[in-house]
Structures are given as structure tokens and as C-alpha cells.
Amino acid sequence: MKGFFVGMMRIDRRWIFLAMALVVAGSLLSDIAFPRLEISPDVRRAYDLIDGLPSGSTVLFSWDYDPGSQPELYPLSAAMLRHALRRDLRIVMMGHWVTGVPLIEKQIAEVVRREFPDKRYGSDYVNLGYKSGQNVLVITMAKSIRDAFPADYYQTPLDSLPLMARCRTLRDARAVVSFSAGDPGLIMWIQFAWQRFHIPVTGGCTAVSAPEFSAYLQSGQLHGLMGGMRGAAEYETLVGVRGSASVGMTAQSLAHALIVVFILIGNVAYFAAGRGKEER
Amino acid sequence: MAVFGIWLGALLTLCIYSFLYRDNPLYKFAEHVYVGISAGYFVAAEVHNVLLPNLIAPLRSDFGHRFYLLVPGLLGVMVFFAFSRRLNWLLRYPLSFVVGMGAGLTVTAMLSADVMAQVQATALPLNSVNNVLLAGGVLATLVYFFFSAEHKGAVGGVAAAGVWYLMIAFGAAFGYTVMARISLLIGRMQFLLGDWLHLLR
Structure with missing residues (x-):
């Protein structure tokens, strides 16, 4: 038995990569759907902010991410964009990340033009770019958007x-929504748009950076947050769309379960192989 | 063209993932393609999105009223003196401007948003378990990072509580990091199995 555990301690990590790939691919191919997601208060608050704005209000959407964070932030921005357009809000789009601008274009093509063909460029939405x-x-922008763009x-x-x-200045926007993969992103919008100009800021971030926003949520500087693919799936649930984030949730849960199993095996093997005693 | 893009994306993804087996020329190739294209894209995007509309076009259309734009333009050109051994001292002027302005803007913004607002949000009445945990956690963690008193006795006890708070925070951060990395794998799998191989419904 000890030999087995010693063997587990020396397992080639490529087997772990393979197991992870098989679990993720298998769950996507099998199309298993886990029960309905619970909506967290932070996602609900972001949803309520957009939902509570009067029809025709202007909202600024900032795509502050690049294709590297696309799996997490693209479904999130699509869900929120869909919600804002359903609410008949006017959307000013921009981005602080130069490699994120093609994603704005992609989202216009896949969400706005496909699902909301009656929305007119220039009247209902504008893409300012990077x-x-x-x-x-x-x-x-708070002084004059024309000076900046x-x-x-x-x-x-x-x-x-x-x-x-x-919408001549940033102050004409009723809210700022940032989809943020780092800096410049959500923190910068909080520091300037909310702290200086008192424009409500909400949005989404990658799961890696989600914990650092807890302080801003608790202090009320951030009006709701969607963290990673899970946040995106919750927002998709709220707007009634089964998008790529919702589909990916089963694979996410199974992958997490696999990691928990690996951690348990690793620890059992570690102590069973006598390493714990040696170190003590 | 879209099909070509998908095939190219899929093959480059597989090249990058081949690193998980071992370092190899296909991975190196994809890595170099990525770095080269990113650098070219950045330069072209900055020229088209910033230099042309915000500097060149205004100067060409209304030089009389916009001649002041020559100042930032000149400062921008001075950055390139970094490549000259004889004239690289000129780089100090644009750098001092950027550092001074950046520090001025960032310090005030951080003091306001990250210090004052956070202190205000922590000074809570201790009338609920959440508030007690929050205030206690902040104090215990601050005590842990207070090195002017030896961590013994009461100070040591509070510092130990601070370590527990830090460990819980690190655990949460690590959990979120795992979630993020798995999300990226799921995104690529959805691309490979769905967009490329059309195996997903």
C-alpha cells in the first residue's frame, strides 16, 4: 500500500493535465446540466442597477480586457449588453485595452445586430473604440468626450x-459598466468615475481579481460585481439566456471536483508515504 | 476567411498546449507568432487610434488654434532619444512630466478611494457578527504586520488571529485563481470542440 502512495507522490503531472482535459471535454460533449444556479447578492445588485435605470438613459460600457480573458468576460459582457438593450438604454462603448477593441466589434455583430436589428448605430449605441x-x-472625458474622442x-x-x-461628458452617463481583466479597468473607474464624479460603477472581472473587489463592494464604492465565468452564468440566468458561461458551469463544477480529489489523494499519499513524519 | 481563421486559431491553440507535454518547436513557433503580431498590432492601433485622430488630424485641420498640440507631440518624440547615447538625457523631460502627472493623479485618487473610503467603511458599529469579524480582521491583520513590538503574549495572540485571516484570504484568492484557469480551459475547449470540430450542440 505504501508503495502505491509513494508512486502517487511521483506521478507524472502530465497525467493530471490529461485527466483535467478529459473531464472538461467530456462534460461539454455530454451536455449534462446541473441544477439552476443560485444568484449571489453582488450579481443581483449589478443587475438591479441596470434594471432600475429609466428607459433611454445613457450608460458607458468599457471593454477593459483582451482575448486572453475572453472565456470569462465575453459571455459576461454579452449578457449585460443584452440586458441594457432590452431595457432600451443608450450605450456608449469604449475600451482601455487596445487588443479588446475587436471584441467590441464582435459583440456588436453577435449580440446587437443579430438579436436587436432595430437598434440603430449612432442613436442607440456608439463605439468610441480605444x-x-x-x-x-x-x-x-468628464470634461468633454469630444476632446478625448x-x-x-x-x-x-x-x-x-x-x-x-x-452625451457630451462622462457625467451624462447614468452608470459606468467595466468588464475588467486588470489595470486599467474597474479599479480605475471606481477611483475616478465614482470617487470623483459620483457616477455609479458596476461590471465584471476575471475570477483571479474578484477577491480584491470585496473591499469596494463592502464600502459601497462598487455597485455589484460579476466574478468570472460563474458571475457571467448567474447574469445569463437573470436575463434568461443559456450562453457559453451557463453551458461551461457543469465542466467548471466537475473540474473543481477533480481538483478536490487530487488534493485529497495528494495529502493522503503525502502522509501515508511517511513524508509528514520525516519533516516533523 | 472565417473558416481559415478558425483553423489557424485551433492549430495555434494546439501548438501552445503542446507545451504541457514538453517544450518543443511548435510551441516556440506559436509563442513567437503571438509576440510578433501583438507588437505590430499595438503600434498600428496606437497610430490609428491616438496619433492620427488626436494629434495629426487636429494639427492639419486647424493649426492656428491647435498649435499647442506640438508640445505633447514634441515630448513624445523626445522619448525616442532613449536610443541615442549622446542625447538620451532629453528623455528625462517627457519622463518627468509623465511621472509627475501620474503620481499627482494616482496619489489623490488612491488616497480618496483606497484609503479614506476604506477606513470609513471599516469604522462600523459593532452591532452584528459581520461587523465584528470585519473590524476584528482588519485590526488583527494590521497587528501581524506591526513589527515594532515582539509577537508575544497578547500581541502574539492577535497577530496569530491575523495570520488566520490572511490564510483564509489566500485560500479564497487561490480558489478564485483555480476557477479562472479552469474557465480559460473551458473557453478553449468550447472553441476547439464547438467552433472547430462542430461537436457541441
Whole structure:
């Protein structure tokens, strides 16, 4: 028995990678659906913020991530964008991450044009694209969006877009929604949009960075948060869409269970092989 | 074209994942392609999204009223003197501007959002279990990082409680990190099995 555990201690880690790949692929292929997700208060609060805005209000959506965080943040931004469009909100889109701009375009094609063909570019939504500057950009936008973005992503002057005639500064937005994979992202929006200009800030982040936002949620500086794929799946549940995050939740749960099994095996093997005694 | 993109993405994904078996030329190839394309994309995007609309176009259309834009333009050019041994001292001017302005903006923002607001949110009435745990956790963790008194007796006890709080925080952070990494694997699997192989319903 001891030999078995000693063998487990020396197992080639590539077997673990293979087991993980098989569990994830198997659960996606089998299409098993776990019971309905519980909605956490933080996701509910983000949903309520968007849901409570009067129809026709302007909201700023900031895509502050790149394709590396797409599996977590793309379904999240799609769900929130869908909700805002259903609520008939006007959306100003932008991004602080240069590699995130194609994702805005992808989302316009896959969500806005496909599901909301009656929404008109320029009146219902505008894509400002990317601009460097980070916090300076936000402060400039609070003074005048035109100074920061003389033209939109397609080089159309902002004066020719009806939505931008009503939204001249950041202060004209009723909320800021940031999909954040790091800095610049949600923390910067909290520091400037909320702390300086008192514009409610909400959004989503990668699961890695979710714990650091707890302090901002507790202090009321952040109006709700969706953390990672789980947060995205909860928001998809709230808007009644079974998107890629909801589909991925089964694989996520099974992968977590597998990791727990590995941790248990590792610990049992560690002590059974006598390593604990040696170290003590 | 879309099909070509999907095939290219799938093959590059497999090249990157081949590193899990062992380091190999396919992984190196995909890594170099990624770095090269990212660098090129960054340069092109900055030129088209920032330099042209915010500097070149305003100067060309209304130089009389926008001539002041030459100042940031000149500061930007001075950054390239970093490559000259004789003139690299000129780099100090744009750098001092960036550091000074960045520090000024960031310090005030952090003091306001990360210090004052957080202190205010921690100074809670101790009338619920949550509030007691929160205030107690902050104090215990601060005591753990207070090195001017030896961690013995009462101070040692509070510091030990601080360690427990830190361990719980690290555990939560690690759990979230695992969740994030698995999410990335799921995303790639959905791409490979769905978009590429059309095996997902």
C-alpha cells in the first residue's frame, strides 16, 4: 500500500493535465446540466442597477480586457449588453485595452445586430473604440468626450452622431459598466468615475481579481460585481439566456471536483508515504 | 476567411498546449507568432487610434488654434532619444512630466478611494457578527504586520488571529485563481470542440 502512495507522490503531472482535459471535454460533449444556479447578492445588485435605470438613459460600457480573458468576460459582457438593450438604454462603448477593441466589434455583430436589428448605430449605441491615457482619459472625458474622442471607432465625427449630442461628458452617463481583466479597468473607474464624479460603477472581472473587489463592494464604492465565468452564468440566468458561461458551469463544477480529489489523494499519499513524519 | 481563421486559431491553440507535454518547436513557433503580431498590432492601433485622430488630424485641420498640440507631440518624440547615447538625457523631460502627472493623479485618487473610503467603511458599529469579524480582521491583520513590538503574549495572540485571516484570504484568492484557469480551459475547449470540430450542440 505504501508503495502505491509513494508512486502517487511521483506521478507524472502530465497525467493530471490529461485527466483535467478529459473531464472538461467530456462534460461539454455530454451536455449534462446541473441544477439552476443560485444568484449571489453582488450579481443581483449589478443587475438591479441596470434594471432600475429609466428607459433611454445613457450608460458607458468599457471593454477593459483582451482575448486572453475572453472565456470569462465575453459571455459576461454579452449578457449585460443584452440586458441594457432590452431595457432600451443608450450605450456608449469604449475600451482601455487596445487588443479588446475587436471584441467590441464582435459583440456588436453577435449580440446587437443579430438579436436587436432595430437598434440603430449612432442613436442607440456608439463605439468610441480605444484610446490610451487611462485615468487622464477618464478625467478628460468628464470634461468633454469630444476632446478625448474627436471621432468614433469608424472615424465618424462625434457631432454627427445623435447619441453623442446628448452625451457630451462622462457625467451624462447614468452608470459606468467595466468588464475588467486588470489595470486599467474597474479599479480605475471606481477611483475616478465614482470617487470623483459620483457616477455609479458596476461590471465584471476575471475570477483571479474578484477577491480584491470585496473591499469596494463592502464600502459601497462598487455597485455589484460579476466574478468570472460563474458571475457571467448567474447574469445569463437573470436575463434568461443559456450562453457559453451557463453551458461551461457543469465542466467548471466537475473540474473543481477533480481538483478536490487530487488534493485529497495528494495529502493522503503525502502522509501515508511517511513524508509528514520525516519533516516533523 | 472565417473558416481559415478558425483553423489557424485551433492549430495555434494546439501548438501552445503542446507545451504541457514538453517544450518543443511548435510551441516556440506559436509563442513567437503571438509576440510578433501583438507588437505590430499595438503600434498600428496606437497610430490609428491616438496619433492620427488626436494629434495629426487636429494639427492639419486647424493649426492656428491647435498649435499647442506640438508640445505633447514634441515630448513624445523626445522619448525616442532613449536610443541615442549622446542625447538620451532629453528623455528625462517627457519622463518627468509623465511621472509627475501620474503620481499627482494616482496619489489623490488612491488616497480618496483606497484609503479614506476604506477606513470609513471599516469604522462600523459593532452591532452584528459581520461587523465584528470585519473590524476584528482588519485590526488583527494590521497587528501581524506591526513589527515594532515582539509577537508575544497578547500581541502574539492577535497577530496569530491575523495570520488566520490572511490564510483564509489566500485560500479564497487561490480558489478564485483555480476557477479562472479552469474557465480559460473551458473557453478553449468550447472553441476547439464547438467552433472547430462542430461537436457541441
